[in-house]
Amino acid sequence: MKQKFNRREFISMAAAAGTGLAVAGPNFALGQESKKPAILGGSKAYTSGFSAWPLFDDLEEKALVSVLKSGNWGRLNGPVVAEFEKAYAGLNGAGHCLGVSSGTAALTTILGALGIGPGDEVVIPVYTFIATYNVVVLNYALPILVDTDIETFQIDVKKAEAAVTAQTKAIMPVHIGGTPADIDALIRLGEKAGIPIIEDACQAHLAEWKGKKVGNFGLAGAFSFQSSKNLNCAEGGAILTNDADFVRACYTFHNQGQGGTGTSYGTGSGTRATNLRLTEFQGNLLLAQMTRLQQQVETRTENAKYLTELLADIPGIEPAKWYPGTTRSAYHLYMFRYLKEHFHGLSRGKFVEALNAEGIPCDPGYGQMNRDAYVTGLASNPHYLRIYGEKTMK
Numbered sequence: 001m002k003q004k005f006n007r008r009e010f011i012s013m014a015a016a017a018g019t020g021l022a023v024a025g026p027n028f029a030l031g032q033e034s035k036k037p038a039i040l041g042g043s044k045a046y047t048s049g050f051s052a053w054p055l056f057d058d059l060e061e062k063a064l065v066s067v068l069k070s071g072n073w074g075r076l077n078g079p080v081v082a083e084f085e086k087a088y089a090g091l092n093g094a095g096h097c098l099g100v101s102s103g104t105a106a107l108t109t110i111l112g113a114l115g116i117g118p119g120d121e122v123v124i125p126v127y128t129f130i131a132t133y134n135v136v137v138l139n140y141a142l143p144i145l146v147d148t149d150i151e152t153f154q155i156d157v158k159k160a161e162a163a164v165t166a167q168t169k170a171i172m173p174v175h176i177g178g179t180p181a182d183i184d185a186l187i188r189l190g191e192k193a194g195i196p197i198i199e200d201a202c203q204a205h206l207a208e209w210k211g212k213k214v215g216n217f218g219l220a221g222a223f224s225f226q227s228s229k230n231l232n233c234a235e236g237g238a239i240l241t242n243d244a245d246f247v248r249a250c251y252t253f254h255n256q257g258q259g260g261t262g263t264s265y266g267t268g269s270g271t272r273a274t275n276l277r278l279t280e281f282q283g284n285l286l287l288a289q290m291t292r293l294q295q296q297v298e299t300r301t302e303n304a305k306y307l308t309e310l311l312a313d314i315p316g317i318e319p320a321k322w323y324p325g326t327t328r329s330a331y332h333l334y335m336f337r338y339l340k341e342h343f344h345g346l347s348r349g350k351f352v353e354a355l356n357a358e359g360i361p362c363d364p365g366y367g368q369m370n371r372d373a374y375v376t377g378l379a380s381n382p383h384y385l386r387i388y389g390e391k392t393m394k
Contacts, residue, residue: 099278103224178330316342
């Protein structure tokens with residue numbers, strides 16, 4: 001029996017298998033046993049498994065133990081988070097970095113520092129992780145969902161421009177999957193409208209636009225270090241900005257409205273704020289993980305290039321396209337469109353099921369946020385109805 005298949009053979013097999021299941025149920029069988037897919041009881045095409053994530057060794061262990069033994073576990077008492085902030089800013093060519101407790105916390109802090117609240121609108125893409133939406137509604141601002149470009153999966157800038165009103169206080173594109181959105185067009189829109197661009201770069205570590213790291217183009221960029229991310233410490237995040245006044249405002253917001261310490265940014269006291277600080281443990285773990293990041297990005301790039309070349313021979317599988325200014329994707333995700341008409345009408349769900357059965361991890365991606373019950377329920381939220389009125393919420 002043939003145990004391994006090239007991608008064209010396997011995907012064609014998966015399509016045939018799924019079609020058979022849809023038509024004839026479990027009695028369907030392919031003519032050649034050598035091409036029987038795993039979803040129908042055949043052998044997996046890939047049995048070696050994938051590397052566990054995250055990758056770590058003694059370096060991470062020493063990083064955690066050194067903080068433990070120091071007795072300085074929080075950033076207000078220790079120097080490590082400030083050391084990480086300096087290193088991460090330098091790695092990305094940014095003027096300033098603020099470490100926070102998550103990528104969601106980074107976005108929350110940015111919106112908090114901008115003073116966004118009830119009556120304000122924030123433009124976001126409809127195709128994104130729910131955190132992009134949550135940080136807006138937590139401030140009782142109104143999220144304005146705009147469609148994404150079908151070929152890139154990134155926010156459609158023309159539709160974003162059409163969504164701008166007098167109440168718009170920020171435009172928050174997402175570099176989805178780790179690939180930059182159309183940054184030049186977004187910056188032009190922000191300058192034209194006089195509205196700050198906030199880069200949700202939570203998935204885009206070391207991604208580049210015209211040779212410059214993302215997170216450096218708008219007023220600020222938000223990054224996530226959650227356990228699935230290319231750079232991670234289980235939970236953590238960071239804000240990059242080149243605006244010294246803004247990073248001080250962010251520090252104050254994430255530190256209960258209080259000013260900074262001798263190793264940190266921030267002035268002022270008693271302003272609206274919360275506690276979203278990064279710990280010394282997380283900071284040192286990130287410093288250790290950063291020693292691998294550049295090589296890992298290069299490996300992801302090489303692997304993605306190889307996969308793209310192979311997929312070019314398979315009609316109906318269309319990898320996400322890049323905007324011309326993109327010089328590097330972080331490849332947090334390898335994203336592609338599946339066109340079922342090239343696979344005898346096989347549903348996307350069955351296609352994903354077949355790939356996973358073969359030992360190839362695959363996910364259908366984020367759902368349609370504008371149709372999610374949680375999101376559509378905002379229209380009947382009593383607080384939003386009082387703030388914005390029935391006409392707006394319809």
